[in-house]
Amino acid sequence: MSNIPTKSILVICPSDIVLTGLFEILKGSQAEEIIQLHRGDEIFDYPALAGHFLVIASPEEIEKSSALIRKILSTDGSVQFMNLQLEPVAVNTNQAVNLFDSPALICYKANEIMNSFPANQSKDTNAELTRRETEVLKLLTKGYSNKEIADQLFVSTHTVISHRKNISEKTGIKSASGMTMYAILKKIIDVNDIDTADLI
Amino acid sequence: MELFNENNKLASVIHKDHSLLPVINRLGIKLGFGDKTIRNICEEKGIDLNFFVETINVFHYEAYFPEKRLLDFSVSMVIEYLLKTHKYYIEYLIPENDRLIELFLAANPAESAENDLVRRFYTKFKDEFVIHMNFEERVMFPYILELNGAILNPDLRDAFIKKYPGYSIEGYEKEHSNMDDKMDDLKNIIIKYLPPNYDQNRGNAFLFNLFMFDKDLKNHSRIEDHILIPKVKQLEKVLMSHE
Numbered sequence: 336m337s338n339i340p341t342k343s344i345l346v347i348c349p350s351d352i353v354l355t356g357l358f359e360i361l362k363g364s365q366a367e368e369i370i371q372l373h374r375g376d377e378i379f380d381y382p383a384l385a386g387h388f389l390v391i392a393s394p395e396e397i398e399k400s401s402a403l404i405r406k407i408l409s410t411d412g413s414v415q416f417m418n419l420q421l422e423p424v425a426v427n428t429n430q431a432v433n434l435f436d437s438p439a440l441i442c443y444k445a446n447e448i449m450n451s452f453p454a455n456q457s458k459d460t461n462a463e464l465t466r467r468e469t470e471v472l473k474l475l476t477k478g479y480s481n482k483e484i485a486d487q488l489f490v491s492t493h494t495v496i497s498h499r500k501n502i503s504e505k506t507g508i509k510s511a512s513g514m515t516m517y518a519i520l521k522k523i524i525d526v527n528d529i530d531t532a533d534l535i
Numbered sequence: 536m537e538l539f540n541e542n543n544k545l546a547s548v549i550h551k552d553h554s555l556l557p558v559i560n561r562l563g564i565k566l567g568f569g570d571k572t573i574r575n576i577c578e579e580k581g582i583d584l585n586f587f588v589e590t591i592n593v594f595h596y597e598a599y600f601p602e603k604r605l606l607d608f609s610v611s612m613v614i615e616y617l618l619k620t621h622k623y624y625i626e627y628l629i630p631e632n633d634r635l636i637e638l639f640l641a642a643n644p645a646e647s648a649e650n651d652l653v654r655r656f657y658t659k660f661k662d663e664f665v666i667h668m669n670f671e672e673r674v675m676f677p678y679i680l681e682l683n684g685a686i687l688n689p690d691l692r693d694a695f696i697k698k699y700p701g702y703s704i705e706g707y708e709k710e711h712s713n714m715d716d717k718m719d720d721l722k723n724i725i726i727k728y729l730p731p732n733y734d735q736n737r738g739n740a741f742l743f744n745l746f747m748f749d750k751d752l753k754n755h756s757r758i759e760d761h762i763l764i765p766k767v768k769q770l771e772k773v774l775m776s777h778e
Contacts, residue, residue, distance in 0.1 A: 368536055368598075369536065370536055370598075371537070371538075379601070379602070379603070380599060380601035380604075381598045381599055381600070382598075382602065383598040383600060384598045506723070507719075507723040507727060508724070509716040509719060510716045510720050512656060512717070513656070513716075513717065513721070513723075513724065516652055516653070516720070516724050516728075520724065521728065526648055
């Protein structure tokens with residue numbers, strides 16, 4: 336599981352011809368995922384989407400469903416909109432995908448917008464645990480509760496919980512028994528010091 | 536991501552996403568379907584077309600989960616699918632995982648302490664999982680099916696209420712997140728923290744199987760937590776309104 340927010344494109348259009356065409360063309364863009372919807376409210380069918388989104392839809396559709404789409408999609412990333420102009424006479428602009436744009440131009444425009452997404456400020460997952468986090472980890476592997484660890488280290492339970500969260504983010508390990516395994520494999524604790532039958 | 540529809544040929548669906556193979560088996564389909572479309576096959580086998588299409592799409596693409604439509608499927612259909620999934624885990628996936636992890640660990644007898652840890656972590660996870668499935672099959676699913684029966688047939692209501700006074704799924708409900716977390720931890724430990732002197736091919740074989748297991752398990756949890764349990768709560772409310 337990676338912590339890098341993905342960049343996806345959401346194309347909304349009632350026409351399957353347009354959807355399929357844009358889907359094939361946008362495979363050439365830097366989007367990692369392209370999702371096709373006939374109507375904006377079909378976004379309800381995708382509750383688990385995450386990352387940054389470029390939404391391509393008609394101006395009317397954007398007006399109608401941008402609030403809903405923002406609400407569902409912008410929990411952990413940004414959402415940008417680009418107009419889909421299907422009238423052949425529409426003014427050619429960089430802010431819109433036009434009916435007669437070449438595939439390369441469409442991808443270029445989409446990439447321009449996706450490049451503006453905030454760079455991945457992911458926490459450094461390779462970072463070593465701090466001294467304090469290592470102490471918390473050691474106590475965790477001995478089976479102490481958050482409260483007991485807080486008492487031993489003279490900090491609040493809240494601080495212990497926040498250390499635990501950081502340990503999970505840095506190591507990618509969530510369960511208590513997983514953390515014990517990690518601590519042993521990384522030689523932070525000795526396997527003989529703990530009761531593995533109980534803790535793993 | 537392209538979703539599949541009833542007019543797709545099943546063979547091309549499998550070419551695009553072969554992880555659906557066990558899913559179509561559970562839905563009652565074996566290989567050898569030629570050029571038939573999903574619609575042809577479902578009609579031939581008497582399989583609910585919508586259930587088939589939504590089930591493969593939900594499995595195919597994690598972000599897709601049309602809750603409203605999924606809640607329309609009958610409880611018995613969902614449970615039948617979940618039971619077949621359990622059977623697949625018990626009869627194939629878990630034994631296969633056991634075999635692969637042993638091969639993997641046996642290739643590196645020098646690291647016996649580490650091997651022992653990995654084995655213990657996996658075994659504990661597996662035992663918990665098997666207990667969880669047994670509980671669902673012996674206690675939770677029968678309760679749900681009886682509740683469903685009592686809704687469909689008013690004659691059964693009194694007997695049901697007598698058997699389950701204060702009936703409520705909340706007592707049975709078990710969070711799946713704990714199991715999903717342990718599965719992630721196991722993958723991460725093997726990928727990120729195992730000492731480097733292990734047998735690559737056996738390690739990969741074990742991980743491939745584990746990834747398959749993981750995908751299946753998360754899908755399974757999602758169906759139970761977001762479809763089955765909410766549906767049962769709806770049914771309980773309906774029954775309560777008749778009391």
